[in-house]
Amino acid sequence: xxxxxxxxxxxxxxxxxxxxxxxxxxxxxxxxxxxxxxxxxxxxxxxxxxxxxxxxxxxxxxxxxxxxxxxxxxxxxxxxxxxxxxxxxxxxxxxxxxxxxxxxxxxxxxxxxxxxxxxxxxxxxxxxxxxxxxxxxxxxxxxxxxxxxxxxxxxxxxxxxxxxxxxxxxxxxxxxxxxxxxxxxxxxxxxxxxxxxxxxxxxxxxxxxxxxxxxxxxxxxxxxxxxxxxxxxxxxxxxxxxxxxxxxxxxxxxxxxxxxxxxxxxxxxxxxxxxxxxxxxxxxxxxxxxxxxxxxxxxxxxxxxxxxxxxxxxxxxxxxxxxxxxxxxxxxxxxxxxxxxxxxxxxxxxxxxxxxxxxxxxxxxxxxxxxxxxxxxxxxxxxxxxxxxxxxxxxxxxxxxxxxxxxxxxxxxxxxxxxxxxxxxxxxxxxxxxxxxxxxxxxxxxxxxxxxxxxxxxxxxxxxxxxxxxxxxxxxxxxxxxxxx
Amino acid sequence: xxxxxxxxxxxxxxxxxxxxxxxxxxxxxxxxxxxxxxxxxxxxxxxxxxxxxxxxxxxxxxxxxxxxxxxxxxxxxxxxxxxxxxxxxxxxxxxxxxxxxxxxxxxxxxxxxxxxxxxxxxxxxxxxxxxxxxxxxxxxxxxxxxxxxxxxxxxxxxxxxxxxxxxxxxxxxxxxxxxxxxxxxxxxxxxxxxxxxxxxxxxxxxxxxxxxxxxxxxxxxxxxxxxxxxxxxxxxxxxxxxxxxxxxxxxxxxxxxxxxxxxxxxxxxxxxxxxxxxxxxxxxxxxxxxxxxxxxxxxxxxxxxxxxxxxxxxxxxxxxxxxxxxxxxxxxxxxxxxxxxxxxxxxxxxxxxxxxxxxxxxxxxxxxxxxxxxxxxxxxxxxxxxxxxxxxxxxxxxxxxxxxxxxxxxxxxxxxxxxxxxxxxxxxxxxxxxxxxxxxxxxxxxxxxxxxxxxxxxxxxxxxxxxxxxxxxxxxxxxxxxxxxxxxx
Numbered sequence: 001x002x003x004x005x006x007x008x009x010x011x012x013x014x015x016x017x018x019x020x021x022x023x024x025x026x027x028x029x030x031x032x033x034x035x036x037x038x039x040x041x042x043x044x045x046x047x048x049x050x051x052x053x054x055x056x057x058x059x060x061x062x063x064x065x066x067x068x069x070x071x072x073x074x075x076x077x078x079x080x081x082x083x084x085x086x087x088x089x090x091x092x093x094x095x096x097x098x099x100x101x102x103x104x105x106x107x108x109x110x111x112x113x114x115x116x117x118x119x120x121x122x123x124x125x126x127x128x129x130x131x132x133x134x135x136x137x138x139x140x141x142x143x144x145x146x147x148x149x150x151x152x153x154x155x156x157x158x159x160x161x162x163x164x165x166x167x168x169x170x171x172x173x174x175x176x177x178x179x180x181x182x183x184x185x186x187x188x189x190x191x192x193x194x195x196x197x198x199x200x201x202x203x204x205x206x207x208x209x210x211x212x213x214x215x216x217x218x219x220x221x222x223x224x225x226x227x228x229x230x231x232x233x234x235x236x237x238x239x240x241x242x243x244x245x246x247x248x249x250x251x252x253x254x255x256x257x258x259x260x261x262x263x264x265x266x267x268x269x270x271x272x273x274x275x276x277x278x279x280x281x282x283x284x285x286x287x288x289x290x291x292x293x294x295x296x297x298x299x300x301x302x303x304x305x306x307x308x309x310x311x312x313x314x315x316x317x318x319x320x321x322x323x324x325x326x327x328x329x330x331x332x333x334x335x336x337x338x339x340x341x342x343x344x345x346x347x348x349x350x351x352x353x354x355x356x357x358x359x360x361x362x363x364x365x366x367x368x369x370x371x372x373x374x375x376x377x378x379x380x381x382x383x384x385x386x387x388x389x390x391x392x393x394x395x396x397x398x399x400x401x402x403x404x405x406x407x408x409x410x411x412x413x414x415x416x417x418x419x420x421x422x423x424x425x426x427x428x429x430x431x432x433x434x435x436x437x438x439x440x441x442x443x444x445x446x447x448x449x450x451x452x453x454x455x456x457x458x459x460x461x462x463x464x465x466x467x468x469x470x471x472x473x474x475x476x477x478x479x480x481x482x483x484x485x
Numbered sequence: 486x487x488x489x490x491x492x493x494x495x496x497x498x499x500x501x502x503x504x505x506x507x508x509x510x511x512x513x514x515x516x517x518x519x520x521x522x523x524x525x526x527x528x529x530x531x532x533x534x535x536x537x538x539x540x541x542x543x544x545x546x547x548x549x550x551x552x553x554x555x556x557x558x559x560x561x562x563x564x565x566x567x568x569x570x571x572x573x574x575x576x577x578x579x580x581x582x583x584x585x586x587x588x589x590x591x592x593x594x595x596x597x598x599x600x601x602x603x604x605x606x607x608x609x610x611x612x613x614x615x616x617x618x619x620x621x622x623x624x625x626x627x628x629x630x631x632x633x634x635x636x637x638x639x640x641x642x643x644x645x646x647x648x649x650x651x652x653x654x655x656x657x658x659x660x661x662x663x664x665x666x667x668x669x670x671x672x673x674x675x676x677x678x679x680x681x682x683x684x685x686x687x688x689x690x691x692x693x694x695x696x697x698x699x700x701x702x703x704x705x706x707x708x709x710x711x712x713x714x715x716x717x718x719x720x721x722x723x724x725x726x727x728x729x730x731x732x733x734x735x736x737x738x739x740x741x742x743x744x745x746x747x748x749x750x751x752x753x754x755x756x757x758x759x760x761x762x763x764x765x766x767x768x769x770x771x772x773x774x775x776x777x778x779x780x781x782x783x784x785x786x787x788x789x790x791x792x793x794x795x796x797x798x799x800x801x802x803x804x805x806x807x808x809x810x811x812x813x814x815x816x817x818x819x820x821x822x823x824x825x826x827x828x829x830x831x832x833x834x835x836x837x838x839x840x841x842x843x844x845x846x847x848x849x850x851x852x853x854x855x856x857x858x859x860x861x862x863x864x865x866x867x868x869x870x871x872x873x874x875x876x877x878x879x880x881x882x883x884x885x886x887x888x889x890x891x892x893x894x895x896x897x898x899x900x901x902x903x904x905x906x907x908x909x910x911x912x913x914x915x916x917x918x919x920x921x922x923x924x925x926x927x928x929x930x931x932x933x934x935x936x937x938x939x940x941x942x943x944x945x946x947x948x949x950x951x952x953x954x955x956x957x958x959x960x961x962x963x964x965x966x967x968x969x970x971x972x973x974x
Binding site: 048051054055057084086088094095096151153280283287288290 | 576587
């Protein structure tokens with residue numbers, strides 16, 4: 001989307017991201033974590049908040065939030081503490097959420113974000129561990145809480161491990177906001193710790209936005225916006241809110257600190273009935289839990305499981321000579337495709353060419369065949385590319401060879417042979433074809449001799465046609481030039 | 486004599502010897518309950534049917550020569566703030582009227598696995614908030630020694646049941662003296678173990694960092710037996726102790742010769758009844774005669790422990806009790822909106838003392854007040870721990886009266902919350918430190934009301950604590966039984 005900041009104004013944006021971890025069990029009990037079940041099947045005394053039930057922390061979740069923190073260059077607290085965040089809400093069974101307050105598991109990191117042809121470093125203030133709430137279904141007009149006649153509660157989601165990642169207010173534009181969200185999602189997906197699906201709510205974004213005159217250091221009053229269900233809506237909502245705030249101030253108004261909801265259809269943010277004031281969550285240390293202690297050994301063990309992240313991969317590809325844009329596409333590609341690239345390079349393929357083929361022909365073939373199976377290995381791709389480089393097959397014939405290989409017809413050389421795609425390397429045979437073409441096209445020869453040089457192209461085409469495309473075009477060209485004098 | 490007056494060790498021996506069946510033992514206990522309950526109201530739920538089934542199974546195991554342990558066939562009552570699968574559990578609150586938990590608390594499971602015959606659920610101050618059991622939402626429990634007197638609280642039902650013989654033992658919970666103070670007022674042994682030694686899973690929380698379950702029995706040895714069964718690591722309680730467990734029976738017969746026992750100077754003086762003070766001095770003399778060195782120890786923060794406790798416990802309670810909102814279980818009072826329904830349910834479901842403490846705790850945690858109240862209380866709690874830790878470098882155990890007074894009359898303190906709160910002044914420090922402490926009855930006052938003596942030890946020092954308590958018991962030779970029993974028997 002095209003965007004220009006209102007003249008003389010700068011936006012200051014921070015983003016809060018909630019990531020549901022896909023651990024086998026919930027944060028503080030043994031219930032299964034699953035999406036799309038019948039209501040209230042994955043519940044127990046603890047996640048229903050029954051009297052007497054107690055929380056026990058999920059070690060997997062603690063390891064995974066640490067992994068997220070390490071991927072975001074955060075410091076991992078040697079000792080962090082759970083707090084109770086108190087507020088009454090029907091789908092919060094204990095009427096407090098176990099969360100973290102002053103000592104989160106992860107703090108002070110950053111994420112480098114590629115946007116508008118450059119890189120922006122967005123600071124990460126903290127990533128803390130908490131539990132998700134249940135879900136309310138309001139029956140009645142429009143599904144809105146205030147018009148509801150009845151509310152149904154589903155506690156399957158109650159207690160699912162939730163990681164909240166809070167950025168520093170380092171974001172300045174809607175495009176940066178979108179890119180940050182996208183790249184953060186890519187990191188989380190890469191780590192394999194969350195489904196990270198926006199549409200299922202397993203990753204959710206809220207933005208805090210304020211505006212100030214460009215020459216001013218002091219921050220403006222911030223507004224929180226919620227309910228963005230796609231990266232595009234995040235970008236649109238941020239853009240709308242910046243313009244709205246600047247308009248408000250320029251018209252002599254003031255910004256009220258509030259939470260506003262994004263209305264995707266209307267393309268506007270709207271304030272909730274502002275009664276919230278400053279909510280007092282009365283945080284205090286969760287007495288049912290002891291501090292989380294992550295010592296150096298455990299931290300190192302977790303760090304050893306950190307996979308290569310998209311940004312690192314992108315740099316590695318570029319450094320190997322892959323074109324910048326292709327490197328970006330490949331870095332975000334499916335692991336199987338990245339594996340194919342790595343294996344082909346390992347087997348001797350030239351990185352730039354291998355990357356082009358993997359992101360181009362191979363991906364294209366899979367899309368046409370509507371498959372996610374990469375039915376070629378690195379060795380075969382490397383030998384195919386070698387055949388092209390050595391002129392054994394033409395670039396266009398190579399695509400057919402690829403088709404044969406991916407359909408399971410065997411080694412590239414065998415496919416080329418079987419499909420009769422090998423280029424003529426016998427100069428005599430090509431020469432025969434050249435002579436036949438010249439004899440059959442006296443007009444063209446005449447025109448060439450009268451100075452119409454571009455006729456050569458037509459004649460080369462005729463040679464290729466006569467040889468069913470198997471002649472090496474360079475050889476054909478050279479022979480034609482020689483015969484035409 | 487009714488078998489209801491046997492100690493656990495006597496009953497267990499008779500069961501093994503075949504001179505008594507678990508069925509007969511239970512019938513005697515149920516008969517005692519039927520004679521005393523109208524006066525005492527120790528039980529909220531007397532679960533005779535399930536108890537008879539359990540007793541029958543015990544008899545089968547004992548007959549087959551495969552009893553499950555020292556508690557097999559022993560009738561034991563549970564304070565009604567411990568969840569029992571399919572047995573109504575109310576916490577003595579109207580907000581939980583009719584609530585049948587779908588699961589057993591860990592202590593309940595452990596007792597069942599040990600073959601104990603669970604007789605029912607005993608009365609308490611609503612949500613364990615009180616020192617007289619008068620705050621029950623279902624009417625007060627009365628003291629077996631004098632039904633015009635309170636049994637103490639909050640575990641007053643459990644203490645009264647054991648004193649009266651409507652159970653051979655009972656479990657209580659102790660957040661700020663709720664086992665030790667009623668034990669003192671009812672003339673029985675009551676133990677608050679080290680925090681973390683007994684699982685809190687299934688105990689309806691009051692002050693989570695303070696709550697601890699423990700036994701009421703008629704002898705020190707019986708208390709050690711019950712504690713041995715209910716203690717142990719529980720993976721369902723993240724605050725459960727993970728290391729080696731103390732053996733409370735290890736030194737019961739060792740005596741106190743050569744031990745250093747500290748008397749806490751601050752737990753004496755104004756507010757302590759002369760007869761209580763006198764009984765304590767007599768006990769100290771006896772311990773001294775038995776070879777212990779008695780030293781006076783000063784722990785100045787004992788003076789502020791009570792006010793510290795009345796910030797921390799209500800703060801935790803304000804969150805712990807937030808879940809009672811009428812949505813998923815218990816009482817629901819309809820309202821036009823969800824918020825109104827929650828508010829009405831809580832307004833009508835909680836009694837006045839519970840409401841007072843929720844308000845107190847909410848206030849102590851509020852923005853602008855946190856630092857002055859809850860935050861400050863946490864700092865003082867650290868000081869209390871530090872002072873006790875220092876004291877235990879000098880002495881093996883600490884002692885004090887278990888309650889400043891004997892059982893008081895019903896309604897004597899109900900209109901004066903502060904006077905009621907002072908009932909637990911001797912007991913609260915051990916909750917703040919997490920250390921073990923227990924009450925041993927040492928005599929009767931001139932009105933025939935029991936006087937209790939408190940023994941405290943450092944964390945996981947149960948063996949030491951029971952060693953001293955056993956000597957106190959031997960020296961006091963307290964064998965009196967309430968008049969009520971003699972009248973009704």
